Amino acid sequence: xxxxxxxxxxxxxxxxxxxxxxxGITDGASVLVAGFGGCGIPVKLLRGLAEIGVGNLxxxxxxxxPQESGKFGIADLVAGGQVKKIIxxxxxxxxxxxxxxxxxxxGKLELEIVxxxxxxxxxxxxxxxIGGVFLPTGVGTRFAEGKEVRQFDGQDHxxxxxxxxxxxxxxxQAADTLGNMVYQGSGRNWNPIMxxxxxxxxxxxxxxxxxxxLDPELIITQAIFIDRLVxxx
Amino acid sequence: xxxxxxxxRLPREIVAMRVAKELPDGAYVNLGIGIPTLVSSFVPExxxxxxxxxxxxxxxxxxxxxxxxxxxxINAGGQFLQRVGGMSFFDSAEAFAMIRGGxxxxxxxxxxxVSATGDLANWMLPxxxxxxxxxxxxxxxxxxxVIVAMEHTDRNGQPKIVEECTFPLTGKGCVYLIVTDLAVxxxxxxxxxxxxxxxxxxxxxxxxxxxxxxTISPDVKEFxx
Numbered sequence: 001x002x003x004x005x006x007x008x009x010x011x012x013x014x015x016x017x018x019x020x021x022x023x024g025i026t027d028g029a030s031v032l033v034a035g036f037g038g039c040g041i042p043v044k045l046l047r048g049l050a051e052i053g054v055g056n057l058x059x060x061x062x063x064x065x066p067q068e069s070g071k072f073g074i075a076d077l078v079a080g081g082q083v084k085k086i087i088x089x090x091x092x093x094x095x096x097x098x099x100x101x102x103x104x105x106x107g108k109l110e111l112e113i114v115x116x117x118x119x120x121x122x123x124x125x126x127x128x129x130i131g132g133v134f135l136p137t138g139v140g141t142r143f144a145e146g147k148e149v150r151q152f153d154g155q156d157h158x159x160x161x162x163x164x165x166x167x168x169x170x171x172x173q174a175a176d177t178l179g180n181m182v183y184q185g186s187g188r189n190w191n192p193i194m195x196x197x198x199x200x201x202x203x204x205x206x207x208x209x210x211x212x213x214l215d216p217e218l219i220i221t222q223a224i225f226i227d228r229l230v231x232x233x
Numbered sequence: 234x235x236x237x238x239x240x241x242r243l244p245r246e247i248v249a250m251r252v253a254k255e256l257p258d259g260a261y262v263n264l265g266i267g268i269p270t271l272v273s274s275f276v277p278e279x280x281x282x283x284x285x286x287x288x289x290x291x292x293x294x295x296x297x298x299x300x301x302x303x304x305x306x307i308n309a310g311g312q313f314l315q316r317v318g319g320m321s322f323f324d325s326a327e328a329f330a331m332i333r334g335g336x337x338x339x340x341x342x343x344x345x346x347v348s349a350t351g352d353l354a355n356w357m358l359p360x361x362x363x364x365x366x367x368x369x370x371x372x373x374x375x376x377x378x379v380i381v382a383m384e385h386t387d388r389n390g391q392p393k394i395v396e397e398c399t400f401p402l403t404g405k406g407c408v409y410l411i412v413t414d415l416a417v418x419x420x421x422x423x424x425x426x427x428x429x430x431x432x433x434x435x436x437x438x439x440x441x442x443x444x445x446x447x448t449i450s451p452d453v454k455e456f457x458x
Contacts, residue, residue: 036288036325037311039304062325063365090365104363113363116287117329117371124326137333137374140352140405143366173305185305185322186288192324220324 013179014208014229018048021202021230027054028084030165032123032198033061033074036189042171042204044232047072049082049169056084060123060165062116062190063090064100075099078109085110087163089119115143118160120193125162127196127225132161168198171232172221174207179226180219181205188220195225202228237438238390242414243431243456250275250458251429252341252382252412256282260338261291261331263372266310267343268382284308285337287328287368292319309368329368335376342372344381344408346398349445351408351420353379354400373404385413385442392444394418394425415439417456424448429456 015021022045025031031049035041049057050072057077064074064086077083079099091100091111103109114122121133134157138144148159170191172181181203183191195201203226249271256262256272258280264272273295276282284293286308293308294317302313323331331337344355353373357364373379387393394411411418416439417429427447430439436449 037307037309039288039307089367092365111363113366115366115370116325116368117333117374120324120326120329135333135374138370138404139374141370141402143370183305183322185303185316186286186290186307187305188289188322188324190325193326 012177013227014177016230018044018204018230019051021045021204021228022048022052024200025049025052025054025167028056028058029054029167030058030060032165032168032190032194033059034168034170034190034194035065036062036186037065039185040171040183040187040189040191041073042169042202042232043072044204044230045169045202046074046077050077050080053082055082057082058085058087058165059083060087060119060163062119063088064098065090065093078103081108083109085112087112087114087119089114089116118143119163120190122160122163123190123193123197125160126164127193130162132159134159163197165198166200168194168201170195170201170203170221170226172203172205174209174214175203175205175226175229176209176211176214176223177229178211179203179223179229180214180216181221181226182214182218183220192221195221200227201225202230204230204232206232237441238386240438241433242385245271245414246275247456247458248382248412248414251417251456252380253277254458255380255410255412256280256339259283261285261336263287263332263337263340265340265342265369265372269341269343270310272341272382285328285331287325287332289323289325289328290314291321291323291331292317294320329371332368332371332375337375338377339380340372340375340377341380341382342369343383344403345387345393345400347381347383347394347408347411347420348398349394349396349425351406351422352398353381353403353408354398355381356403357401359400369403373407375407378409379404379407380410380412381408382412385415385439392442395444396446415442418447419450426450427453429454431456
């Protein structure tokens with residue numbers, strides 16, 4: 001670790017750099033990473049993870065895609081050997097599977113494939129202090145194997161345990177200095193749920209505004225869920 | 234005699250057009266990848282349909298023109314969308330609550346296999362060993378059921394409509410209508426009923442390329458567009 005990550009100078013929740021905002025992340029950490037397809041991905045913070053060089057990470061994410069070809073993404077962390085396990089509905093890159101497929105086939109990466117809506121509810125339960133949820137998704141499929149089944153309203157439901165992590169890396173359009181946040185379009189995706197489901201939440205944002213700079217009626221993620229902020233640019 | 238494998242089938246656009254006829258005015262619709270994506274181009278005039286995307290958008294606009302792409306406006310297939318009035322945004326848990334809770338009226342998906350009882354197997358080919366599951370299972374579990382739009386046979390000419398799925402399942406008994414490049418088939422969970430056939434095809438020929446027994450509707454007719 002660099003000295004910058006040990007003693008980050010900061011003002012309130014706003015950190016001066018991606019590395020400073022990632023202070024305290026260590027080998028073996030579990031990390032929620034927001035983003036859907038190409039949007040809402042905390043690229044600066046992912047680069048920071050590569051720079052710090054922490055290993056043995058468990059990443060929980062929608063997909064292991066790069067933001068765009070040529071840009072940095074989860075697939076690059078995997079290729080760099082920093083990831084032990086991925087929990088995701090879409091870990092493989094669309095065309096050839098990418099480094100995730102390569103390392104998984106070589107036995108160097110664990111995968112837990114989870115249907116997307118199940119992952120969302122497991123995280124929502126984790127963030128809301130609920131032990132787990134009964135869902136109709138995946139009944140009669142391999143995803144139901146070994147899980148408790150109960151009937152509600154005549155329909156089978158499967159128990160899915162809550163999921164939480166040590167860190168969440170988030171991406172928002174704007175935050176105020178308290179950590180209230182708003183998003184742009186489909187950039188919202190996993191951010192609001194992941195913001196609730198980690199011990200330490202770090203958000204990369206396009207703008208930081210003063211207290212009162214966001215309309216309270218329009219705030220999507222409340223400051224109580226956000227620990228650290230860093231500017232994306 | 235010309236073999237059935239060489240006989241002309243309907244193009245993907247016509248399959249999409251036939252599915253589009255099934256979308257009621259005012260319906261909220263989720264379209265999967267492949268032929269389903271084409272459906273939005275063929276909604277009959279005078280009907281308004283609202284598209285839901287797992288990326289967290291309701292009332293998706295049309296695909297953005299080149300040069301006008303906005304990184305924060307993408308659909309589940311990663312295509313860039315135009316910003317239109319009446320759009321709304323939400324997080325991934327809400328996106329799937331809309332599906333699972335039965336609020337989305339129609340889901341159209343492609344598939345590798347569909348069984349005689351409406352089981353869907355569309356997320357993985359067994360020879361791959363493992364695969365991306367995405368949101369397919371949640372769409373299949375949605376309270377409103379699934380329309381499948383696909384080719385009638387696979388690349389090797391094998392039937393995709395089968396007595397029992399041999400590929401890993403996405404959902405059990407969730408398909409209520411199958412539209413292929415040869416036929417329109419209703420599925421009530423017990424039997425498959427052949428309702429329409431492609432022009433130039435007989436019900437018997439369609440049955441020959443189907444791996445499950447079809448009940449031929451007494452009023453079976455040519456594709457109605």
